[in-house]
Amino acid sequence: NDGSVTASPEDAYDSEYLCPVSIDGQTLALDFDTGSADLWVFSTSLPSSEQKGHTLFDPSKSTNWKALSGYKWNITYGDGSGASGTVGTDVVTVGGTSVSGQAVEIATKVSSAFVSDTANDGLLGLAFSSINTVTPKAQHTFFDTAKSSLSSPVFTADLKHRQLPGTYDFGTIDSSKYTGTITYIDVDTANGFWEFTGSGYAVGSGSFVSSSIDAIADTGTTLIYVPDAVVTAYYKQVSGASYDSSQGGYTFPCSATLPNLTLGIGSYHAVVPGQYINYSPASGSKCFGGVQSDSGIGFSIYGDVFLKSQFVIFDGSSTPRLGFAAK
Numbered sequence: 393n394d395g396s397v398t399a400s401p402e403d404a405y406d407s408e409y410l411c412p413v414s415i416d417g418q419t420l421a422l423d424f425d426t427g428s429a430d431l432w433v434f435s436t437s438l439p440s441s442e443q444k445g446h447t448l449f450d451p452s453k454s455t456n457w458k459a460l461s462g463y464k465w466n467i468t469y470g471d472g473s474g475a476s477g478t479v480g481t482d483v484v485t486v487g488g489t490s491v492s493g494q495a496v497e498i499a500t501k502v503s504s505a506f507v508s509d510t511a512n513d514g515l516l517g518l519a520f521s522s523i524n525t526v527t528p529k530a531q532h533t534f535f536d537t538a539k540s541s542l543s544s545p546v547f548t549a550d551l552k553h554r555q556l557p558g559t560y561d562f563g564t565i566d567s568s569k570y571t572g573t574i575t576y577i578d579v580d581t582a583n584g585f586w587e588f589t590g591s592g593y594a595v596g597s598g599s600f601v602s603s604s605i606d607a608i609a610d611t612g613t614t615l616i617y618v619p620d621a622v623v624t625a626y627y628k629q630v631s632g633a634s635y636d637s638s639q640g641g642y643t644f645p646c647s648a649t650l651p652n653l654t655l656g657i658g659s660y661h662a663v664v665p666g667q668y669i670n671y672s673p674a675s676g677s678k679c680f681g682g683v684q685s686d687s688g689i690g691f692s693i694y695g696d697v698f699l700k701s702q703f704v705i706f707d708g709s710s711t712p713r714l715g716f717a718a719k
């Protein structure tokens with residue numbers, strides 16, 4: 393029951409990656425998010441003003457739909473967006489991986505950011521089921537439901553830079569998708585995230601600075617959010633860079649040459665190409681950085697700007713771990 397599904401960038405800046413997911417034959421474009429654990433969809437139960445532009449799941453058209461009466465969900469994400477609604481189970485298919493009895497959370501309310509993000513029909517959470525928001529009983533993620541039917545209890549992310557489709561694979565590690573060896577690191581699941589301790593960083597050709605960085609691997613976060621020491625060291629090497637409070641982050645002249653950022657994962661040095669760190673135009677001739685400060689978040693986030701430079705293994709075996717390889 394292994395599967396592989398394309399992850400298509402939603403816009404020119406790879407702000408999110410969307411994957412086709414079919415629920416009893418109804419196909420929606422969902423954002424696979426290793427930073428949360430709810431599978432929720434835009435639905436016909438939303439007010440019509442909030443439905444516009446989205447593909448909607450209609451449970452009344454599903455023969456395998458089973459409502460879980462009295463069950464509810466309510467989620468708020470790191471960027472303050474959120475959604476809530478009711479719950480049922482259905483057959484969910486991602487590439488070749490199909491599971492029955494999967495909890496599908498129907499949105500009856502979504503925040504404005506979701507309404508305006510019309511390419512996004514919901515999220516498929518791939519963090520640990522311990523942080524699923526369904527009450528009175530937390531539900532399993534798609535990965536947890538599928539795990540026992542996979543060749544091995546893993547999924548991999550091979551996201552691409554600038555408008556190229558990548559893939560999420562379930563159940564197998566495709567050796568054609570990476571080069572060299574895979575470096576594995578332990579994961580601390582206490583907060584429900586794919587959380588690990590990074591071993592340090594280097595800017596451009598500078599020397600490696602050993603430092604413990606408490607970070608999560610989060611496919612649902614666009615950028616890299618790291619400690620101020622890293623951010624300051626990085627932008628010191630970018631002429632004209634400065635923190636622009638009106639933009640809410642570091643910007644620099646779009647013509648600037650950006651150094652690579654190396655992030656240590658155990659003994660492995662993961663290199664993020666400098667051009668990945670020119671995230672998008674900000675205003676005038678300034679561009680917005682793909683590396684920003686994690687202050688106020690509580691941990692660092694190695695988001696899509698980092699993940700798309702690597703081949704990443706999310707190993708859900710009894711001792712969960714993360715694997716990284718160059719590609």
Ligand SMILES: CSC[C@H](NC(=O)[C@H](Cc1ccccc1)NC(=O)N1CCOCC1)C(=O)N[C@@H](CC1CCCCC1)[C@@H](O)C(=O)OC(C)C
Nearest residue numbers: 407408423425427428469470471473509610612613614615
């Ligand atoms: C610092 S945490 C912020 C993070 N959000 C993000 O990273 C959003 C994702 C997005 C992309 C396109 C359209 C709409 C939203 N991007 C964002 O804030 N950007 C502002 C800076 O420029 C880059 C784009 C976040 O909340 N991630 C969520 C999933 C996300 C998916 C898209 C819809 C909104 C929710 C999740 O991974 C999460 O909450 O992680 C926690 C653990 C930090």
